[in-house]
Amino acid sequence: MESKKLAVVDIETTGNSVKKGDRMIQIAIVLIENNQVVETWSSFVNPMQPVPVFITELTGIKNQDVTAAPSFEQIAPEVLSKLEGAVFVAHNIHFDLPFLNGELNLAGFNSWSGLVLDTVELSRVLLPTVGSFKLTDLTADFELDHDRPHQADSDALATAQLFLSLVSKALTMPLVTLERLARESVYLKSDIHVLFNHLIAVKKQKLEDLPAHLEVFRGIAIRKKVRPDRKTDQYGPLDAEPFLKQLLPGYVKRDAQLKMIHHILHSFEQKKHAVIEAGTGIGKTHGLLIPAVIKAREGHRTVITTHTLHQQAQMQDNAIRDIQRLLNGSVQFAVLKGKSNYIHMMKYDQSLQEEDPQYDIVLTKMQILTWLTETETGDGDELNLTGGGLLFWNRISHNGWFLNREEDPWEKHDYFAWSVSLAKEADVIITNHSLLASDQLKDQKLLPDYQYLMIDEAHHLEDVSRKQWGVQLDFMKIKFAIGQLSPSSGDSIYTRLQAAAKKAGVSTAEGEVEFDRLNDEADASFHQLGTWFKTNVKRKPGVQKHMLALDPDVKESRDWLKISYAFERFLAEMKNWRNMLETMLDQLRKNRSKLTDKHKADVEEAYAFLQEWHEMIEMIRNLFIRSSDHLVIWAEGDMRSIPGSLTMSAREIDISRKIKSAFFKDEMPAAAVSATITVNNSFQYFMNATGLTHSSADCLALSSPFDYQKQVRLMVPGDLPDIKAVSPEEYVEWITSHLSVIAEATAGRMLILFTSHEMLRNTYELIKESNLMEDFVLIAQGITAGSRAKLSKNFQKFDKAILFGTSSFWEGLDIPGENLSCLIMVRLPFSPPDEPLLRTQWEIAKANNRNPFSEISLPKAVLRFRQGFGRLIRHEQDRGVFIVFDRRIITASYGRAFTDSIPSIDVEERNLDSIIEEIEHWL
Incomplete structure (x- = not known):
């Protein structure tokens, strides 16, 4: 070629x-x-x-x-x-x-x-x-x-x-990698196999030694893992500001950042917890890392937890590497995630022996072959996989060992074990809220003992913990799992176990009859649940997705008892299969010496499946069989596809004590930090949610250094109707006409935040149909294909772009400079009053003669409002217009709770023409 x-x-x-x-x-x-x-x-x-x-x-x-x-x-x-x-x-x-x-x-x-x-x-x-x-x-x-x-x-x-x-x-790349890539590439859509075969011929003309950083094991080239050397500390006691001056080129002193560092250290010295609101621009990342480094030099281990895996990676890629370089490796950092984030090499190795022409699987196998020559972590989050690739990843990801760990040929090269060993040796461990919360449920914890805890984006801790400690079961997940047991499929978990049993000379039970019963009972139970859901849900015009709470009186109804009996029958079949799989696996473990590597990999995959199967059994017990006054249970589904879209969820009503005992132990000081913790300048809402008291925690609010009076204009259209005075369809028509005119004035560069996806979609579709914004690139979450990061990146590429967002777009979106000049909030972000958990919390508050609106709904909405506002100004030079389409911010008695929660800015009520005039002048 x-x-x-x-x-x-x-x-x-x-x-x-x-x-x-x-x-x-x-x-x-x-x-x-x-x-x-x-x-x-x-x-x-x-x-x-x-x-x-x-x-x-x-x-x-x-x-x-x-x-x-x-x-x-x-x-x-x-x-x-x-x-x-x-x-x-x-x-x-x-x-x-x-x-x-x-x-x-x-x-x-x-x-x-x-x-x-x-x-x-x-x-x-x-x-x-x-x-x-x-x-x-x-x-x-x-x-x-x-x-x-x-x-x-x-x-x-x-x-x-x-x-x-x-x-x-x-x-x-190593010749062995190119040869494996060439074998797989015959199933790709273009003729890449021809190119690879040509490159192999070129490589063979001049054979080279394998690069020193690589090794070949079992025919796969991998990057060698290098254990960091713990260097002798060359420094005396570390002082925050001199260290920051050395660490950051062009360092500019930030008083708020130094206050944050000293506040954390002082609280830790007093054996108290620290709760800090750190506004945008303070330098929160180093504000967390510097105290951790200081404590490490005193011989204490600190865990820092972030909300997302992405934030975890950002901290690792930027600030941590600079700190390690400056300290010459005398302080060791490690990143730790859950097992399933890491590749299980025995499973992957075996998958390469199987010929599978499915495109996404072939592509993912090839991506991993390349990646293994580069990665030291084996962390799948490093990969950019397709949807089908993620399903394949689930097959080859880590779930621990069922057979003896020592019998895994890849055991000495295992990435998960490597990450755990690095964490045990580290002074500072970076993890995420989900792992931190799920680790509390385990007898054998992943995280080693630590003395201090720092919680970044702490306002997410309650929701993440509630989700991790709760239950969520959906019909499609159940049906997918059942499909993996089908005796009629040559590649199912069950048939591969049968083949392994035959190889080991182990007798097994036939599964055809049991499988049909299992499948039938699953369909019957979810069909009954779907009928109950469609009969009882209160439909709203134009809304397809609905929630239906399982109230105490519903649990006693005849219809629900029939559903419970149906799920009891289904549960019995699930237990039969669990017992059969456990018996087969136990027999195979006893006869593992007769198994080939392929069958051992199949056994490990079956063990991982069995763990998920057992979790689903427990979920069904908690949702349909057991009864608990501490749980809110509800069904959720799209009316266009029942029972296919049905999900059953259960959440604990009040987890403040559990959060307190898990993360804010008396003997282990913790620092909780976020840009949005206070409501009406009070930490009480966060304290109530986490079980903290003012005697056990020191609170500090640090304002953003930005000059919002000069950087932001806050305007409310006075000619919009009251949101509750017109129908949703009429309101969408009103805001669409306003949006088109504002977009012309701002030349795009506009983020529009919605509180519901239905309103977002209806607005987007009306704009498209009316051709009101045909000159603009419209990018809409849930409509335009791509992840949040991809949509954000595309938005910044076009001069005249408008980004429609909901849910996750209210926070964590960083679009600096002129790329975002106008932020529009379509309505104040109150949670729907019929949301099951919220409704139950309201009922409890009322029963205790408390005001549920001011205690529950308003604080949640205010925090969400602050998070949305935070998207507009990301740097000191940014300028922008913030427009709230919801006139309740001016007319309602609680409106000031929102305006008082953000930096002091004049609220200007203007008609649309005046707003346009001001925007053109301002921008």
Whole structure:
């Protein structure tokens, strides 16, 4: 292939679909020979139709650029001559090639056929940890020139350079890895196996020693794990500010950050807990890490817990590495996650012996082969996997050992055991709230003993703990698990255990009859539950997803008793299967010496499955059989797909004592930190939720250093109707008309926060139907494909973009500078009053003559409001407009609770014309 011509093609079009009549507006071809670019060619193309505004916004190509350009029919012979005898290369071959062939066919030519290479697919294989496989992101990663993204000539040249960079990377990989990649790649969608076989031939011409940082074990190349050296401490007592000056180039003293550090240390010295509200811009990360380092140098271990795995990784990637470098390794850090975050190498090794043509599985196997030459952690969160890849990951992730750990051939290379051993030796352990909460339920805890605890994003602790200590069971998960037991499937857990038993000479029971009964009872019980749900739920116009609480009187009803009996029968069948699987596994463990490595891997996978099966049995017991006054139980489902969408949940009503005993022990001081803890300048709401008292905890509120009076305008449209005075449909019409006018004034760069996905979708669809914002790129959570991070990144790429968000978009979204100039909150973020947990808490408060609105609903809404407000100003230079569409912030008696909860800003009530005038002046 080295001497073979490669034609790298990029095409710009009027839209995404050949079948819907979209046409080409630009084509570029870059020719590569002998690993060098030898020719570049491009041409605008007259599409014989207008170029949509969205495409002009994306590409910069206007109607006047293409009206005088040749038709594709005129340039087709030249295009075909350049492609003749070449390998067709494109970034997303499934877009460019169909468009090219569509244009060729319209011009009277045959479709192009030949070898194809997709650089998206190749990037997924060779760059498995990058956050995005978009061309602009990949060229930035490789530091390649890409001056005009979304124009064909620039994109084609960038794709050519990317391809050559990927080939260079592949040639640095071990021969054993390339050979395994070549074997798997025959099932990919483009002809990457041809490329890999060529690269193998090149490598064999000049065999090289394996790089020193790699080793090959059982035919798989892996990166060697290096235990960090504990260096002798060269420093005396560490003082926070001098250390920060050394640590941070261009250090600027932040009084609030130093107060935070000293407050934590003082509280710890007094054997008390610290509760700190640290506003945006204080430098919270170092405010947590510096006390931990100081305590480490005194010989004490600290655990720092974050809300998400992403925040955990951010802390590790940035601040921690700098600290370790400055301290020359004298303080050891470790990151610890739950078992299932780590790869189980015996399972993965065995999966490579199985030929499975399913695309997502093949792609994921290949990504992992590359990743194993790079990772020291074996943490699957490093990988960028497809949805199908995540399902495969669940098969090969860690669940501990069922057979003797020493019999696992990969035991000395096990990543989970490695991470636990590093944690045991570390001075500072970084983990997450979910692991911290779930660890409390285990007899053998993952976290080693520690003396201090620091809780970042502490306002999430209650919800995460309630979820971890609660129950959630859904119909699809049950049906998926049952499917894994099917005796009629040659690859099910049950049939693989049968094969292992046969190999070991162990007799097993036949499962066909039991399986049919199990499946039938599952369907029957959930069918009854679905009928009850549809009969009793109170439907709301335009809303498909509903919740229905299991109130005490419902538990005594005849209908619910029938459901309980149905689930008892289902539970009996589940227990039969549990007992059968346990018996088979026990027999196989006793006869493990007769098992092959493949069968041992199958046994380990079955053991992991059995653990999940047992958890589901306990969930059904708690939801349908046992009765507890401490739990709120409810069903949730989408009326369009019952029972398929049904989920049953149970949560404890009051977990404050459990939180106190788990995380705020008298003998182990903890610091709880967040940008949003106080309500009306009081810590009481957080104290109540965590069981803390003012005698056991020192509280400190530290304001943001930003000058919000100069940086933010807060406006409320006075010409909007009261949200409760009109129907949801009318309200959506009102806000849509306002949004379109405001968007013109801000030129996009607008984040719109909704409290419900239904209202978000209805607003988005009305805007699309009305063409009120056809000049803007509309990006909507739950509608536009992609994760929160991907949607945020796309939003920042376009000049005229509008981002519609709900739920997770109210916090943790960091869009600095002019990328976000306008934040709109559609309504105040009160939780729905019929939410089962909230409703139960209200009833308890009323029964105790307390005010449930001021004690429960209002504080939750105020905290959410503050989190939403925090999206607008991320740095000292940011400026923006904050518009609240809910007039209750002015008219309701509780409105001041919201405005008083954010930095002091004037609240301006204006009509829409006045708001537009002010925005244009302000921005």
